[in-house]
Amino acid sequence: MGKRTVKILTVIAFVIVALGLIYAVAVVLSSAKLRRAYEDLDRAGRPMDRADVIPAKIPDSENAAPLYESAILLLKAQPVSTEHRRNKLTPEKDLLEYLGDLSEKYMAGELPPGKQDELQQRIGLNSVSLAMSIVEQGTQRRSCRFDYDYDAGIYMLLTHLADMRNLSRLLAAKVYLEARAGSPEDAWDRVPIQLKLADAMLDEPVIVSQLLYSRIIERACRTIRKLYEIAPPSEQQSNEIASLLESFDSVRPMVRAIDSERLLFGEWVFKLPKSELLKDPEILDGPDDILGVVKTYFKPTFMADHAAYLRMMMKFAQGFDHPDSYKAMHDLEERLDTIARRYPLSRKLIPAMSRVKQIHSGMLAELRIVRAGLALLQYKQTEHSFPASLDALGLREITDPFSDDPLLYRSDTEGFILYSIGPDRKDNGGSPKEKDQEDDWDIVWQFPSGRVR
Numbered sequence: 248m249g250k251r252t253v254k255i256l257t258v259i260a261f262v263i264v265a266l267g268l269i270y271a272v273a274v275v276l277s278s279a280k281l282r283r284a285y286e287d288l289d290r291a292g293r294p295m296d297r298a299d300v301i302p303a304k305i306p307d308s309e310n311a312a313p314l315y316e317s318a319i320l321l322l323k324a325q326p327v328s329t330e331h332r333r334n335k336l337t338p339e340k341d342l343l344e345y346l347g348d349l350s351e352k353y354m355a356g357e358l359p360p361g362k363q364d365e366l367q368q369r370i371g372l373n374s375v376s377l378a379m380s381i382v383e384q385g386t387q388r389r390s391c392r393f394d395y396d397y398d399a400g401i402y403m404l405l406t407h408l409a410d411m412r413n414l415s416r417l418l419a420a421k422v423y424l425e426a427r428a429g430s431p432e433d434a435w436d437r438v439p440i441q442l443k444l445a446d447a448m449l450d451e452p453v454i455v456s457q458l459l460y461s462r463i464i465e466r467a468c469r470t471i472r473k474l475y476e477i478a479p480p481s482e483q484q485s486n487e488i489a490s491l492l493e494s495f496d497s498v499r500p501m502v503r504a505i506d507s508e509r510l511l512f513g514e515w516v517f518k519l520p521k522s523e524l525l526k527d528p529e530i531l532d533g534p535d536d537i538l539g540v541v542k543t544y545f546k547p548t549f550m551a552d553h554a555a556y557l558r559m560m561m562k563f564a565q566g567f568d569h570p571d572s573y574k575a576m577h578d579l580e581e582r583l584d585t586i587a588r589r590y591p592l593s594r595k596l597i598p599a600m601s602r603v604k605q606i607h608s609g610m611l612a613e614l615r616i617v618r619a620g621l622a623l624l625q626y627k628q629t630e631h632s633f634p635a636s637l638d639a640l641g642l643r644e645i646t647d648p649f650s651d652d653p654l655l656y657r658s659d660t661e662g663f664i665l666y667s668i669g670p671d672r673k674d675n676g677g678s679p680k681e682k683d684q685e686d687d688w689d690i691v692w693q694f695p696s697g698r699v700r
Contacts, residue, residue: 273547281550284557293506293561297514300507301397302450305390311447312393314385318378319343319410325374346370347413350420354469370421379421382414386443390450400515408459415444415463419470431478438474438484441467442491449500452507454598457500461610464495468613472692475624485621492618496644501607502567505600509560513596517553524592542591552590559586559593563600567607576604605670608648612667612690619645619654620665620692633658655689666691 285295294300307313322343340348349366352358358366369375385391393407418441426434441463448460471488474480480488516524521544542548562579569575580601587594622640627633637645637656647654647667655674656665664677667690680688 274550277547277550277554281554281557284554284561288557288561291561291565293564294510297397297510300452300503300510302392302452305392309389311385311388311391314381314388315391315411315414315447316393316407318381318385318414319407321374321378321381322346323410342369342374343410343413343417346375346420347416350413350416353420354416354423354466354473366420367424370417370424375417379418382418382444383437383440386440386446391447393447393451397511401512403453403511405453405455408456411444411447412459412462415441415466418444419466422470423473426474426477431474432481432484434474434477435480435484435488438467438471438480438488439491441470442488442495445495452504452511454501454504454508454603457504458603458606460500461607465610465613468492468617471617472620472694472696475620475694476696479624479628482625485625489618489621492614492621496611496614496618498567498607498611501603502564505560505564505567508598509557513556513560516592516596517556548590549592552592555586555590556593556596559583559597563597566600567604576601609670609690611648612669615645615648615654616665616667616690616692618642619656620663620694623656623658623663623665624694632660633663662694664691664693 325342
């Protein structure tokens with residue numbers, strides 16, 4: 248063997264040994280980073296095991312889910328064909344989906360008169376009345392547990408969410424139609440059913456379920472405001488609704504869902520074999536994402552990705568509980584941009600938390616506005632005028648979730664305007680959102696509606 252060959256082989260051997268040492272050091276450093284991420288989670292009191300976040304089983308007699316599923320199946324078993332342009336028929340929809348769509352447009356004031364008549368007629372069907380009766384029975388049960396496969400990770404099916412959304416839409420329209428038909432007292436009795444339907448989502452350890460929970464409560468709050476334009480509730484009805492609203496005024500279910508997403512989905516993905524990660528476009532962008540594939544197969548960067556994911560999910564859970572949570576979440580989103588560029592799995596797995604925060608805060612704003620508005624209207628009944636400020640109501644923690652300052656309020660002898668500054672975090676003078684308006688609007692209860700501000 249020539250001297251030149253020996254020299255080349257020596258250099259190659261040296262490079263291999265050096266690369267091996269660099270790799271070993273990188274593995275040690277990344278392993279330490281991942282270990283510290285777990286230690287910080289534990290030290291912060293975050294749940295560390297799937298069993299900590301999966302809801303406990305309950306007896307069938309206490310479970311509302313079978314009743315909701317029965318009502319859903321009853322309505323979905325009935326197909327509906329509807330006329331479309333040029334007298335063509337749309338593809339068949341089931342009755343639940345169809346009534347859900349009509350109900351949403353009706354409550355938004357976007358349903359033509361002819362369709363309003365159809366909605367009222369269909370809501371009066373025996374099958375719909377029976378389904379609503381079954382739903383009411385469900386809201387009287389203590390808890391709700393839909394049957395999930397918590398071992399399925401990101402493939403866990405949540406098929407009932409769209410159906411529960413349509414049930415809540417249908418309930419809102421039914422309540423409002425009932426009030427307009429001359430039975431406001433019966434309509435007010437059904438408002439708690441709307442609110443209690445949200446309980447079906449309360450214990451679900453998934454962010455998308457918590458977003459539906461927020462939407463159901465938000466929809467019920469808007470129904471309450473519409474009903475007040477027709478007739479006020481009795482004092483007992485008002486007190487029951489106010490008590491229910493107060494019970495929903497919490498960030499805890501969403502914080503639990505953020506922790507649960509980490510344990511049920513994120514950890515599940517990071518434990519998958521590398522070959523499975525590469526196959527699934529929901530996790531990586533496929534073989535074309537060369538850099539992502541390399542970072543996933545290279546153990547040091549894979550562990551660093553895992554550690555970054557754990558830390559960000561911990562900080563997002565803590566951010567929801569932060570005194571100035573909106574600013575805290577904004578700061579975290581800026582950090583997330585940097586992490587997303589470096590770590591492919593974190594980019595895929597971390598939800599759009601700023602949007603989650605906006606939806607949840609919107610629900611809290613609607614809820615607190617209605618709580619304060621009910622108290623204002625009761626105050627007016629007893630004192631014959633509205634108070635000079637919200638302080639007179641004696642309500643605790645009625646702050647604007649977008650600013651952490653008190654809700655904004657002004658009144659006169661005729662009514663009041665009560666509002667949150669909304670997601671743009673600017674006081675727009677109590678100007679409600681118009682259709683498709685992006686900015687410069689507030690979340691408002693103007694009573695009575697249409698009054699000169």
